[in-house]
Amino acid sequence: MDRRNFLRTAGGGSLAMILGAVAESVARAGEVAWVGTPFARDPLAGSCLLPLGDVERTLGAMLDTVVPGPTTDPEGTAGALEACSMNILLDGSFPFRQYADMFALVLDGIATDAHGAAFADLPYDQRLQVLVTAQDQLPMLRLAFRAIRSAFFGGAYNGIGLRYVGYPGPNLGWRHVPESSFRVAVCEERTQTGWMP
């Protein structure tokens, strides 16, 4: 099933499916109480931190390369910057803040050596190459890229990335949705009990 079909049957969808599940769950003897959930946040409501000084351009370009936003993604959809993923680098509860300046220095250094221009001034393809090289030189960057990706796709600061991948979010359970399980044995089992002797 491709994405369009997924959205038609499940996502597009997905609200109808969730509401359906809600209605079914509630219909089934009010089994569950609705839980208040922060997913109801306005997807644009998160407050994005911005770095101060010269590094802002470089780090902004780094984020826009890891998960490209409207100016870089030909489809024009929001990316890491719009999802406030910069917060990952600047919020003191993650191990990156003290390295943010170093990240910018390293990227500008590699960019200048390889392409003769500051990282933020390179076209997207060259920025991508620089990041691939840089993460091998500075393992912490690989971790930062993972964190930036998971902040975007995981909805760390707002729901932009979750919506982008069609993740339906909080729900009252998929149990009654036919596609949620095959419901019948799909293979032989090795044990009688569920665990090995």
Added chain:
Amino acid sequence: MDDRNVVIVGSGFGGAIPALRLAQAGQTVLCLEQGERLTEKDFVQDWSFKAQSRLFVTYTSKDYHVILRYGRGLGGGSLTYAAAMLRSPSEVFEWRDRDGYRVWPASVTRAVMDPFYEKVEAEMDIVRASWADVPRAGGILGKMLAAMGKTADRSMYPIHDCLQCGFCMCGCPFGRKKHLGFNYIPRAEAAGAEFRVKCRVHHLEPDGSGWKVAYFDPWNVQRMARGERVVLAASALETPGILLRSRPWMKDLHPQVGKNLNQNGDVAFLWRVPESLAPTYPFMGRNNAGVITYAFWDEHKITIHPGAGPPALVAAMDVFSEKGEPSAPMGVPFKHYVRDHYATHLFPSLAIGLVDGEGTVTVDGNGVVQFDLPLTDRLKAYIARVAGVGQQIADANGAELLRTAGDNYEHGDAHPLATCRIGDDGERAPCTPDGELRSHPGVFVSDGASVPGGTGVNPAHTIAANAERIAAVLAAK
């Protein structure tokens, strides 16, 4: 100063279980837990970092390659784990490391552990998932194995009437996952044990025939509690941390404290399934997706179970496709790939297996825990073996095993073990088979730190059964 028969540090499996058994045996028990008392009303279906950092403590290895975390709160990891409760296969207890050393004590075999597993199953009401409880992602792995003539078994959980909402690792907001706050902890309280939350233990000091436990109370005031005995159950990351911070008072601390860190052989994969198996809907259903395969156990000593989960779980992995885009885990192709495949064609899986623990937990100058989990040749060879099995499954099904840089996959995350292990050899194992710290009698370790090696399957049941076993010794003293 509080003075009890026993002071327990941490309220996960390793702490809550001795709390119940010792209180039942008539001992006075105080359990200090750094996290909050959380109930279903506090659990929110929210993967945001803010929500997750309330529930988990996360550490990154010194070389930034590996992440390890544990659940915090009254009930420890049981609040936010995915709740697969599996007995370890017999061979786990017979396992010998690279030096031929049997890591479990000779007196602890699967037959010896079985009655303790049974106790945990009875207290926590652990049941086998029905096929209707197996989420779609689990069914897909089952089908992939069936296509190869292999088996997969439905797993065991303390979950009843699961709604399959897919948020177990945020804490079950519907009260269907029966964490320790449903069983051991209230029963221990009823038997007289006291659990004190938001109390973070810093170190231990000897005090005559007993021990003083120094902790920060909820207002950050340093206090002391005294116990004739102390049981450490603060997780495989924090238990050695507490002991290492205690060195000024605990002279001659056993040199193996903090060594042998084992990540339980965890290796995470991402599979892209062919059209015939799509959609995967990895967000539907319990996060441990219902089945586990033992089909590769005999030959490789590994098990594999599918996961279900949020996009972050998928997108955070350093994966790329060998068959074209994305060629790196970033950029426009990666973004589009995740969008086009997450909900329909991808599902994550975790392999677990037996490999030597070669990591180390230390504390820095401020007493903060740090860890190292080097990618040794042995670990690399193990990961290659696991990847080979994953590839075999993919090839047999027209699926793709997404690759990672250097084919190192994600090793680590959720199952640290063995940093203060029990064992027969006094030089290699800081604790006796009964969990008592060899260098400091009266201090016991009963959590994942004391489990001496990989468990072959998800570890919580073995940690719990081992805690029952150690608690039985303590209760008899």
